[in-house]
Amino acid sequence: MVQRFNNPAAQGFFAPQRFEGEVADCEVEGTIPADMDGTFVRVGGEWFYPPKFPDDAALHSDGYVSAFRFKSGRVSYRGRFIQTPRYLSNLAPGRQQFGYYRNLLTNDEAVRTMNSTVSNTAPMAHAGKLYALKEDALPLQLDPVTLDTIGFDDFGGRILSQTLSAHPKVDPLTGEMITFGYEATGPASDDLFVYFIDRAGTVTREIRVKVPYVSIIHDFAISQDHIIFPFGGYTTSMERLAQGKVHWGWDRTLPSMVGIMRRDGDGSDLRWFRGPERCMMHVLNATSEGDKVTLLAPFYESNFFPFFANVDGSPWDPSKAVCFFRKLTFDLSRPGDAWEEEILFPMPVGDLAKVDHRFNSLPTRYGFTSFADPDRPFDEARAGNARGRITNSYGRFDMHTGQVDRFFAGDTHALQECTFVPRRGSTSEGDGYLIGTASNLAEMRTELVIVDAQRLGEGELARVFLPFRAATQVHGYWYEAEELAPVGAARGGQA
Numbered sequence: 001m002v003q004r005f006n007n008p009a010a011q012g013f014f015a016p017q018r019f020e021g022e023v024a025d026c027e028v029e030g031t032i033p034a035d036m037d038g039t040f041v042r043v044g045g046e047w048f049y050p051p052k053f054p055d056d057a058a059l060h061s062d063g064y065v066s067a068f069r070f071k072s073g074r075v076s077y078r079g080r081f082i083q084t085p086r087y088l089s090n091l092a093p094g095r096q097q098f099g100y101y102r103n104l105l106t107n108d109e110a111v112r113t114m115n116s117t118v119s120n121t122a123p124m125a126h127a128g129k130l131y132a133l134k135e136d137a138l139p140l141q142l143d144p145v146t147l148d149t150i151g152f153d154d155f156g157g158r159i160l161s162q163t164l165s166a167h168p169k170v171d172p173l174t175g176e177m178i179t180f181g182y183e184a185t186g187p188a189s190d191d192l193f194v195y196f197i198d199r200a201g202t203v204t205r206e207i208r209v210k211v212p213y214v215s216i217i218h219d220f221a222i223s224q225d226h227i228i229f230p231f232g233g234y235t236t237s238m239e240r241l242a243q244g245k246v247h248w249g250w251d252r253t254l255p256s257m258v259g260i261m262r263r264d265g266d267g268s269d270l271r272w273f274r275g276p277e278r279c280m281m282h283v284l285n286a287t288s289e290g291d292k293v294t295l296l297a298p299f300y301e302s303n304f305f306p307f308f309a310n311v312d313g314s315p316w317d318p319s320k321a322v323c324f325f326r327k328l329t330f331d332l333s334r335p336g337d338a339w340e341e342e343i344l345f346p347m348p349v350g351d352l353a354k355v356d357h358r359f360n361s362l363p364t365r366y367g368f369t370s371f372a373d374p375d376r377p378f379d380e381a382r383a384g385n386a387r388g389r390i391t392n393s394y395g396r397f398d399m400h401t402g403q404v405d406r407f408f409a410g411d412t413h414a415l416q417e418c419t420f421v422p423r424r425g426s427t428s429e430g431d432g433y434l435i436g437t438a439s440n441l442a443e444m445r446t447e448l449v450i451v452d453a454q455r456l457g458e459g460e461l462a463r464v465f466l467p468f469r470a471a472t473q474v475h476g477y478w479y480e481a482e483e484l485a486p487v488g489a490a491r492g493g494q495a
Contacts, residue, residue: 030462127201175199232256
Protein backbone atom coordinates (compact mmCIF):
# COMPACT_ATOMS: atom_id res chain seq x y z
CA MET A 1 0.00 0.00 0.00
CA VAL A 2 1.52 3.30 -1.14
CA GLN A 3 1.57 6.11 1.41
CA ARG A 4 -0.48 9.16 0.42
CA PHE A 5 1.26 12.25 -0.91
CA ASN A 6 0.31 14.83 1.71
CA ASN A 7 2.53 17.72 0.69
CA PRO A 8 0.24 20.67 -0.25
CA ALA A 9 2.62 21.54 -3.10
CA ALA A 10 1.96 18.11 -4.62
CA GLN A 11 -1.81 18.48 -4.99
CA GLY A 12 -4.10 19.45 -7.84
CA PHE A 13 -2.34 19.89 -11.16
CA PHE A 14 1.03 19.34 -9.49
CA ALA A 15 0.17 15.99 -7.88
CA PRO A 16 2.44 13.13 -9.01
CA GLN A 17 0.79 11.21 -11.84
CA ARG A 18 2.60 7.87 -11.18
CA PHE A 19 1.81 6.32 -14.56
CA GLU A 20 3.40 5.75 -17.94
CA GLY A 21 1.46 6.62 -21.06
CA GLU A 22 1.32 6.65 -24.85
CA VAL A 23 -0.77 8.49 -27.40
CA ALA A 24 -0.34 7.12 -30.92
CA ASP A 25 -1.81 10.13 -32.71
CA CYS A 26 -2.32 13.32 -30.71
CA GLU A 27 -5.14 15.80 -31.19
CA VAL A 28 -3.89 18.92 -32.95
CA GLU A 29 -5.36 22.38 -33.40
CA GLY A 30 -3.77 24.38 -36.22
CA THR A 31 -1.15 23.05 -38.64
CA ILE A 32 2.10 21.34 -37.69
CA PRO A 33 4.92 22.70 -39.91
CA ALA A 34 5.64 20.11 -42.59
CA ASP A 35 9.41 20.39 -42.11
CA MET A 36 9.31 19.28 -38.46
CA ASP A 37 10.67 15.72 -38.56
CA GLY A 38 12.19 14.78 -35.23
CA THR A 39 11.58 14.29 -31.52
CA PHE A 40 11.10 16.72 -28.65
CA VAL A 41 12.54 14.87 -25.64
CA ARG A 42 11.75 16.06 -22.12
CA VAL A 43 13.30 14.90 -18.84
CA GLY A 44 11.96 15.82 -15.43
CA GLY A 45 10.91 14.39 -12.11
CA GLU A 46 7.89 12.58 -10.68
CA TRP A 47 7.74 11.17 -7.16
CA PHE A 48 6.77 7.51 -7.54
CA TYR A 49 6.89 7.07 -3.77
CA PRO A 50 6.65 10.01 -1.36
CA PRO A 51 9.99 11.38 -0.14
CA LYS A 52 11.45 9.81 2.98
CA PHE A 53 11.61 13.26 4.58
CA PRO A 54 8.82 15.79 3.88
CA ASP A 55 11.31 18.67 3.57
CA ASP A 56 13.50 16.92 0.98
CA ALA A 57 14.45 18.94 -2.11
CA ALA A 58 11.99 18.84 -5.00
CA LEU A 59 14.94 18.05 -7.28
CA HIS A 60 15.09 14.55 -5.74
CA SER A 61 12.00 13.17 -7.49
CA ASP A 62 12.27 10.10 -9.73
CA GLY A 63 13.40 10.60 -13.31
CA TYR A 64 10.73 10.64 -16.01
CA VAL A 65 11.37 10.88 -19.74
CA SER A 66 8.78 11.79 -22.35
CA ALA A 67 8.93 12.34 -26.08
CA PHE A 68 6.76 14.03 -28.70
CA ARG A 69 7.57 12.48 -32.09
CA PHE A 70 6.84 14.71 -35.11
CA LYS A 71 6.50 13.36 -38.64
CA SER A 72 4.39 14.31 -41.66
CA GLY A 73 2.32 16.82 -39.71
CA ARG A 74 1.37 14.34 -37.00
CA VAL A 75 2.57 13.90 -33.41
CA SER A 76 2.75 10.90 -31.09
CA TYR A 77 3.63 10.88 -27.39
CA ARG A 78 5.28 8.44 -24.99
CA GLY A 79 6.27 8.80 -21.32
CA ARG A 80 8.30 6.43 -19.13
CA PHE A 81 9.84 6.35 -15.68
CA ILE A 82 13.60 6.10 -15.95
CA GLN A 83 14.69 2.77 -14.51
CA THR A 84 17.42 4.01 -12.19
CA PRO A 85 18.82 1.69 -9.50
CA ARG A 86 16.92 3.83 -6.98
CA TYR A 87 13.58 3.47 -8.77
CA LEU A 88 13.96 -0.30 -9.15
CA SER A 89 15.18 -0.78 -5.59
CA ASN A 90 12.16 1.04 -4.14
CA LEU A 91 9.70 -1.26 -5.92
CA ALA A 92 10.46 -4.29 -3.72
CA PRO A 93 9.61 -2.70 -0.33
CA GLY A 94 7.03 -0.38 -1.94
CA ARG A 95 8.36 2.73 -0.24
CA GLN A 96 11.06 5.40 -0.37
CA GLN A 97 14.39 4.13 0.97
CA PHE A 98 16.50 7.10 -0.10
CA GLY A 99 16.91 10.09 2.17
CA TYR A 100 17.84 13.69 1.60
CA TYR A 101 18.92 15.03 -1.77
CA ARG A 102 22.41 13.74 -2.66
CA ASN A 103 23.19 12.61 0.88
CA LEU A 104 23.87 8.87 0.93
CA LEU A 105 24.31 8.96 4.70
CA THR A 106 20.56 9.53 5.12
CA ASN A 107 19.55 6.53 3.02
CA ASP A 108 18.31 3.29 4.56
CA GLU A 109 21.23 1.07 5.49
CA ALA A 110 20.39 -1.46 2.76
CA VAL A 111 20.85 1.11 -0.01
CA ARG A 112 23.49 3.38 1.53
CA THR A 113 26.20 2.46 -0.98
CA MET A 114 23.90 2.22 -4.02
CA ASN A 115 24.03 4.70 -6.89
CA SER A 116 21.06 6.86 -5.92
CA THR A 117 20.84 9.25 -8.86
CA VAL A 118 17.36 10.00 -10.16
CA SER A 119 18.59 11.01 -13.66
CA ASN A 120 15.85 13.63 -13.82
CA THR A 121 17.44 16.76 -15.28
CA ALA A 122 18.06 16.75 -19.04
CA PRO A 123 18.19 14.60 -22.17
CA MET A 124 21.25 14.40 -24.38
CA ALA A 125 21.66 12.90 -27.84
CA HIS A 126 25.16 12.37 -29.21
CA ALA A 127 26.62 9.95 -31.73
CA GLY A 128 23.18 8.39 -32.24
CA LYS A 129 22.64 7.61 -28.56
CA LEU A 130 20.02 9.10 -26.23
CA TYR A 131 20.74 9.71 -22.55
CA ALA A 132 19.09 11.01 -19.41
CA LEU A 133 21.41 13.19 -17.34
CA LYS A 134 21.82 14.41 -13.80
CA GLU A 135 25.04 15.94 -12.50
CA ASP A 136 25.51 13.45 -9.66
CA ALA A 137 26.15 10.41 -11.89
CA LEU A 138 27.16 9.20 -15.32
CA PRO A 139 24.71 9.43 -18.25
CA LEU A 140 21.99 6.79 -18.31
CA GLN A 141 21.40 5.53 -21.83
CA LEU A 142 17.84 5.16 -23.13
CA ASP A 143 16.32 3.49 -26.15
CA PRO A 144 15.45 6.45 -28.44
CA VAL A 145 12.26 4.78 -29.68
CA THR A 146 10.79 2.97 -26.67
CA LEU A 147 12.48 5.18 -24.01
CA ASP A 148 13.38 1.99 -22.12
CA THR A 149 16.45 2.26 -19.88
CA ILE A 150 19.62 0.55 -21.15
CA GLY A 151 22.20 1.43 -18.48
CA PHE A 152 24.96 3.80 -17.42
CA ASP A 153 27.55 4.66 -20.06
CA ASP A 154 31.17 5.42 -19.13
CA PHE A 155 32.15 5.84 -22.81
CA GLY A 156 34.25 2.71 -23.02
CA GLY A 157 35.87 3.29 -19.64
CA ARG A 158 37.28 6.66 -20.69
CA ILE A 159 35.11 8.71 -18.31
CA LEU A 160 36.82 8.45 -14.92
CA SER A 161 34.75 11.11 -13.16
CA GLN A 162 31.98 9.75 -10.96
CA THR A 163 29.72 12.52 -12.26
CA LEU A 164 28.94 14.33 -15.51
CA SER A 165 27.09 17.58 -16.13
CA ALA A 166 23.48 17.71 -17.27
CA HIS A 167 24.51 20.44 -19.74
CA PRO A 168 27.18 19.25 -22.17
CA LYS A 169 27.97 21.62 -25.03
CA VAL A 170 28.42 20.71 -28.69
CA ASP A 171 30.57 22.80 -31.02
CA PRO A 172 28.37 23.42 -34.09
CA LEU A 173 31.42 23.67 -36.37
CA THR A 174 33.17 20.42 -35.41
CA GLY A 175 30.52 18.32 -33.67
CA GLU A 176 32.84 17.94 -30.67
CA MET A 177 31.04 17.65 -27.35
CA ILE A 178 32.60 19.10 -24.20
CA THR A 179 31.35 18.12 -20.78
CA PHE A 180 32.55 17.99 -17.19
CA GLY A 181 31.99 16.45 -13.79
CA TYR A 182 32.27 18.34 -10.53
CA GLU A 183 32.69 16.53 -7.20
CA ALA A 184 34.37 14.19 -9.64
CA THR A 185 36.05 11.93 -7.08
CA GLY A 186 33.20 11.73 -4.58
CA PRO A 187 30.79 13.84 -2.53
CA ALA A 188 32.22 17.21 -1.42
CA SER A 189 35.45 16.68 -3.37
CA ASP A 190 37.00 19.74 -5.03
CA ASP A 191 37.90 17.90 -8.23
CA LEU A 192 36.61 19.10 -11.61
CA PHE A 193 37.21 16.78 -14.60
CA VAL A 194 36.65 18.06 -18.14
CA TYR A 195 36.10 15.77 -21.14
CA PHE A 196 36.27 16.24 -24.91
CA ILE A 197 34.22 13.76 -26.96
CA ASP A 198 34.31 13.70 -30.76
CA ARG A 199 31.25 13.49 -33.01
CA ALA A 200 31.58 9.67 -33.11
CA GLY A 201 31.29 9.45 -29.31
CA THR A 202 34.96 8.78 -28.52
CA VAL A 203 36.57 10.53 -25.55
CA THR A 204 39.68 12.25 -26.89
CA ARG A 205 40.95 14.24 -23.88
CA GLU A 206 40.59 14.67 -20.13
CA ILE A 207 41.63 17.69 -18.04
CA ARG A 208 41.68 17.67 -14.23
CA VAL A 209 41.55 20.88 -12.20
CA LYS A 210 40.50 22.06 -8.72
CA VAL A 211 37.74 24.50 -7.71
CA PRO A 212 38.13 27.35 -5.15
CA TYR A 213 35.25 25.96 -3.08
CA VAL A 214 32.80 23.11 -3.59
CA SER A 215 29.60 24.42 -5.15
CA ILE A 216 26.94 23.55 -7.69
CA ILE A 217 28.40 23.92 -11.17
CA HIS A 218 25.16 23.16 -12.93
CA ASP A 219 25.94 24.64 -16.33
CA PHE A 220 28.90 26.07 -18.22
CA ALA A 221 29.68 27.75 -21.52
CA ILE A 222 32.12 27.31 -24.37
CA SER A 223 33.40 29.80 -26.89
CA GLN A 224 35.58 28.86 -29.83
CA ASP A 225 38.66 29.43 -27.67
CA HIS A 226 37.63 29.10 -24.04
CA ILE A 227 35.64 27.12 -21.46
CA ILE A 228 33.77 29.11 -18.81
CA PHE A 229 32.62 27.70 -15.45
CA PRO A 230 30.26 29.92 -13.38
CA PHE A 231 29.06 29.11 -9.87
CA GLY A 232 28.33 30.75 -6.57
CA GLY A 233 26.65 30.67 -3.19
CA TYR A 234 25.71 27.01 -2.81
CA THR A 235 28.17 24.95 -0.83
CA THR A 236 28.60 21.58 0.86
CA SER A 237 31.07 19.58 2.92
CA MET A 238 31.44 16.13 4.44
CA GLU A 239 30.64 17.72 7.80
CA ARG A 240 27.32 18.99 6.41
CA LEU A 241 26.46 15.57 4.99
CA ALA A 242 27.39 13.87 8.28
CA GLN A 243 24.89 16.17 10.00
CA GLY A 244 22.15 14.57 7.88
CA LYS A 245 21.31 17.61 5.78
CA VAL A 246 20.34 18.16 2.16
CA HIS A 247 23.53 18.27 0.06
CA TRP A 248 23.51 22.05 -0.53
CA GLY A 249 23.14 25.14 1.59
CA TRP A 250 23.36 28.80 0.57
CA ASP A 251 26.21 30.87 2.02
CA ARG A 252 25.67 34.53 1.09
CA THR A 253 29.21 35.40 2.24
CA LEU A 254 30.75 33.36 -0.57
CA PRO A 255 31.66 35.20 -3.78
CA SER A 256 30.27 34.18 -7.14
CA MET A 257 33.04 32.63 -9.21
CA VAL A 258 33.78 32.27 -12.91
CA GLY A 259 36.64 30.09 -14.07
CA ILE A 260 38.03 30.50 -17.59
CA MET A 261 40.57 28.30 -19.38
CA ARG A 262 41.58 27.68 -22.96
CA ARG A 263 39.92 24.85 -24.85
CA ASP A 264 43.22 23.79 -26.42
CA GLY A 265 45.18 23.81 -23.16
CA ASP A 266 45.82 21.42 -20.29
CA GLY A 267 44.03 23.43 -17.59
CA SER A 268 47.15 25.05 -16.19
CA ASP A 269 45.96 28.46 -17.42
CA LEU A 270 42.64 28.20 -15.51
CA ARG A 271 41.89 31.59 -13.98
CA TRP A 272 39.21 32.33 -11.38
CA PHE A 273 37.29 35.61 -11.28
CA ARG A 274 35.23 36.79 -8.29
CA GLY A 275 32.00 38.76 -8.17
CA PRO A 276 29.14 39.74 -5.85
CA GLU A 277 26.48 37.37 -4.52
CA ARG A 278 24.77 35.64 -7.43
CA CYS A 279 22.94 32.39 -8.08
CA MET A 280 24.68 31.29 -11.29
CA MET A 281 22.75 28.32 -12.66
CA HIS A 282 22.18 28.40 -16.43
CA VAL A 283 24.02 30.12 -19.24
CA LEU A 284 22.98 31.37 -22.66
CA ASN A 285 26.18 31.56 -24.71
CA ALA A 286 29.79 32.77 -24.73
CA THR A 287 32.22 34.20 -27.26
CA SER A 288 35.93 35.02 -27.37
CA GLU A 289 37.65 37.84 -29.20
CA GLY A 290 41.35 37.76 -28.47
CA ASP A 291 41.82 38.13 -24.72
CA LYS A 292 38.25 39.30 -24.18
CA VAL A 293 35.63 36.71 -23.20
CA THR A 294 31.93 37.55 -23.08
CA LEU A 295 29.37 35.44 -21.21
CA LEU A 296 25.62 35.89 -21.71
CA ALA A 297 23.58 34.35 -18.93
CA PRO A 298 20.31 34.74 -16.98
CA PHE A 299 21.66 34.82 -13.41
CA TYR A 300 19.65 35.26 -10.22
CA GLU A 301 20.36 37.89 -7.58
CA SER A 302 20.58 35.31 -4.77
CA ASN A 303 19.37 31.89 -3.62
CA PHE A 304 16.72 30.65 -6.04
CA PHE A 305 15.83 27.35 -4.35
CA PRO A 306 13.82 27.58 -1.09
CA PHE A 307 14.64 23.95 -0.26
CA PHE A 308 18.39 24.73 -0.13
CA ALA A 309 18.35 26.62 3.16
CA ASN A 310 20.56 29.57 4.02
CA VAL A 311 23.43 28.32 6.18
CA ASP A 312 23.10 31.32 8.52
CA GLY A 313 19.58 30.25 9.43
CA SER A 314 17.85 33.23 7.84
CA PRO A 315 14.60 32.59 5.93
CA TRP A 316 14.57 32.23 2.17
CA ASP A 317 13.94 35.62 0.54
CA PRO A 318 11.80 35.35 -2.64
CA SER A 319 12.43 39.02 -3.44
CA LYS A 320 16.05 38.12 -4.23
CA ALA A 321 15.18 35.07 -6.30
CA VAL A 322 14.83 37.21 -9.41
CA CYS A 323 16.69 36.68 -12.64
CA PHE A 324 17.96 39.09 -15.31
CA PHE A 325 19.76 38.61 -18.60
CA ARG A 326 23.33 39.70 -17.91
CA LYS A 327 26.42 40.29 -20.00
CA LEU A 328 29.68 39.51 -18.21
CA THR A 329 32.93 40.64 -19.84
CA PHE A 330 36.36 39.33 -18.85
CA ASP A 331 39.63 40.85 -20.05
CA LEU A 332 42.26 38.16 -19.77
CA SER A 333 45.04 40.60 -20.65
CA ARG A 334 44.54 42.53 -17.41
CA PRO A 335 45.52 41.57 -13.86
CA GLY A 336 42.93 41.15 -11.15
CA ASP A 337 39.91 38.93 -10.65
CA ALA A 338 36.98 41.26 -11.41
CA TRP A 339 34.63 41.36 -14.38
CA GLU A 340 32.37 43.94 -15.96
CA GLU A 341 28.64 43.24 -15.72
CA GLU A 342 25.64 44.71 -17.51
CA ILE A 343 21.92 43.90 -17.18
CA LEU A 344 20.63 43.74 -20.75
CA PHE A 345 16.86 43.97 -20.14
CA PRO A 346 15.07 45.63 -17.21
CA MET A 347 12.48 42.86 -16.87
CA PRO A 348 12.95 39.67 -14.83
CA VAL A 349 13.07 36.46 -16.87
CA GLY A 350 13.18 32.72 -16.35
CA ASP A 351 16.68 31.28 -16.34
CA LEU A 352 15.87 28.26 -18.55
CA ALA A 353 17.04 30.17 -21.60
CA LYS A 354 18.09 28.93 -25.02
CA VAL A 355 19.86 30.16 -28.13
CA ASP A 356 19.68 28.78 -31.63
CA HIS A 357 22.05 25.90 -30.84
CA ARG A 358 23.61 26.09 -34.31
CA PHE A 359 25.29 29.27 -33.00
CA ASN A 360 26.50 27.95 -29.67
CA SER A 361 30.03 29.35 -29.00
CA LEU A 362 29.53 31.84 -31.87
CA PRO A 363 28.22 35.42 -31.83
CA THR A 364 24.46 35.38 -31.25
CA ARG A 365 21.76 38.01 -31.43
CA TYR A 366 18.72 36.25 -29.97
CA GLY A 367 17.94 34.60 -26.66
CA PHE A 368 14.72 32.72 -25.98
CA THR A 369 13.19 32.10 -22.58
CA SER A 370 9.98 32.04 -20.58
CA PHE A 371 8.81 34.73 -18.18
CA ALA A 372 5.84 35.92 -16.18
CA ASP A 373 4.07 38.84 -17.87
CA PRO A 374 2.05 40.60 -15.15
CA ASP A 375 0.12 42.57 -17.77
CA ARG A 376 -1.56 39.47 -19.20
CA PRO A 377 -4.77 38.10 -17.65
CA PHE A 378 -5.01 35.12 -15.31
CA ASP A 379 -8.35 33.42 -14.74
CA GLU A 380 -7.97 32.42 -11.11
CA ALA A 381 -11.57 31.24 -10.86
CA ARG A 382 -10.94 28.54 -13.49
CA ALA A 383 -7.24 27.85 -13.00
CA GLY A 384 -7.00 27.97 -9.23
CA ASN A 385 -4.85 30.08 -6.97
CA ALA A 386 -1.52 29.17 -8.58
CA ARG A 387 -0.39 32.68 -9.46
CA GLY A 388 3.00 32.19 -7.85
CA ARG A 389 3.71 29.36 -10.27
CA ILE A 390 2.50 31.05 -13.43
CA THR A 391 4.98 31.56 -16.24
CA ASN A 392 2.65 32.66 -19.00
CA SER A 393 4.87 33.87 -21.86
CA TYR A 394 7.79 33.03 -24.14
CA GLY A 395 10.04 35.79 -25.38
CA ARG A 396 12.58 36.38 -28.12
CA PHE A 397 15.12 38.80 -26.65
CA ASP A 398 17.07 40.80 -29.24
CA MET A 399 20.51 41.46 -27.75
CA HIS A 400 21.24 44.11 -30.42
CA THR A 401 18.10 46.26 -30.24
CA GLY A 402 16.70 45.45 -26.80
CA GLN A 403 13.36 44.49 -28.37
CA VAL A 404 11.29 41.67 -26.83
CA ASP A 405 8.84 39.73 -29.00
CA ARG A 406 6.26 37.92 -26.85
CA PHE A 407 3.98 34.89 -27.03
CA PHE A 408 1.19 34.54 -24.44
CA ALA A 409 -0.01 30.98 -23.77
CA GLY A 410 -3.44 31.72 -22.30
CA ASP A 411 -5.15 32.88 -19.13
CA THR A 412 -5.24 29.42 -17.50
CA HIS A 413 -1.84 28.19 -18.69
CA ALA A 414 1.63 27.87 -17.17
CA LEU A 415 4.54 27.38 -19.57
CA GLN A 416 7.56 25.18 -19.09
CA GLU A 417 10.96 25.71 -20.71
CA CYS A 418 10.99 26.54 -24.42
CA THR A 419 13.12 24.79 -27.03
CA PHE A 420 14.32 26.12 -30.38
CA VAL A 421 13.74 24.04 -33.53
CA PRO A 422 15.62 25.17 -36.68
CA ARG A 423 13.68 25.48 -39.90
CA ARG A 424 15.02 22.81 -42.21
CA GLY A 425 17.18 24.22 -44.98
CA SER A 426 17.68 27.60 -43.29
CA THR A 427 21.02 28.77 -41.88
CA SER A 428 19.84 32.12 -40.48
CA GLU A 429 20.05 32.54 -36.73
CA GLY A 430 16.67 32.23 -35.05
CA ASP A 431 14.85 31.04 -38.17
CA GLY A 432 12.67 28.23 -36.89
CA TYR A 433 10.15 27.45 -34.20
CA LEU A 434 9.77 27.65 -30.45
CA ILE A 435 8.09 24.67 -28.84
CA GLY A 436 7.23 23.91 -25.24
CA THR A 437 4.56 22.41 -23.04
CA ALA A 438 1.84 24.46 -21.41
CA SER A 439 0.02 23.24 -18.30
CA ASN A 440 -3.70 23.90 -18.76
CA LEU A 441 -4.58 24.39 -15.10
CA ALA A 442 -8.30 24.67 -15.73
CA GLU A 443 -8.72 21.51 -17.81
CA MET A 444 -5.97 19.47 -16.08
CA ARG A 445 -4.08 18.56 -19.23
CA THR A 446 -0.80 19.28 -21.02
CA GLU A 447 -0.67 21.11 -24.34
CA LEU A 448 2.37 21.49 -26.58
CA VAL A 449 2.58 24.86 -28.33
CA ILE A 450 4.43 25.50 -31.59
CA VAL A 451 5.25 29.11 -32.46
CA ASP A 452 7.18 30.76 -35.29
CA ALA A 453 10.33 31.95 -33.49
CA GLN A 454 10.43 35.10 -35.65
CA ARG A 455 6.75 35.96 -35.09
CA LEU A 456 5.91 35.14 -31.48
CA GLY A 457 3.34 37.92 -31.26
CA GLU A 458 1.19 36.29 -33.95
CA GLY A 459 0.35 33.35 -31.68
CA GLU A 460 0.88 29.65 -32.15
CA LEU A 461 1.00 27.80 -35.44
CA ALA A 462 -0.38 24.70 -33.76
CA ARG A 463 -1.22 23.26 -30.37
CA VAL A 464 -0.94 19.55 -29.55
CA PHE A 465 -3.27 18.21 -26.86
CA LEU A 466 -2.68 15.36 -24.44
CA PRO A 467 -5.73 13.95 -22.64
CA PHE A 468 -3.90 14.05 -19.29
CA ARG A 469 -1.29 15.94 -17.27
CA ALA A 470 2.17 15.03 -18.56
CA ALA A 471 5.04 14.83 -16.11
CA THR A 472 6.71 18.15 -15.42
CA GLN A 473 10.00 18.80 -17.13
CA VAL A 474 13.29 20.26 -16.06
CA HIS A 475 14.88 20.43 -19.51
CA GLY A 476 13.88 19.42 -23.02
CA TYR A 477 15.61 19.44 -26.41
CA TRP A 478 14.67 18.89 -30.03
CA TYR A 479 16.55 16.26 -32.01
CA GLU A 480 16.19 15.87 -35.76
CA ALA A 481 15.20 12.40 -36.95
CA GLU A 482 18.72 11.82 -38.25
CA GLU A 483 20.28 12.42 -34.81
CA LEU A 484 18.82 9.37 -33.06
CA ALA A 485 19.93 5.98 -34.31
CA PRO A 486 17.89 2.78 -33.94
CA VAL A 487 18.69 1.09 -30.66
CA GLY A 488 20.61 -1.73 -32.34
CA ALA A 489 23.14 0.83 -33.52
CA ALA A 490 23.08 2.81 -30.30
CA ARG A 491 23.97 0.10 -27.79
CA GLY A 492 27.40 -0.26 -26.29
CA GLY A 493 26.92 1.45 -22.94
CA GLN A 494 27.91 -0.09 -19.65
CA ALA A 495 24.85 -1.81 -18.22
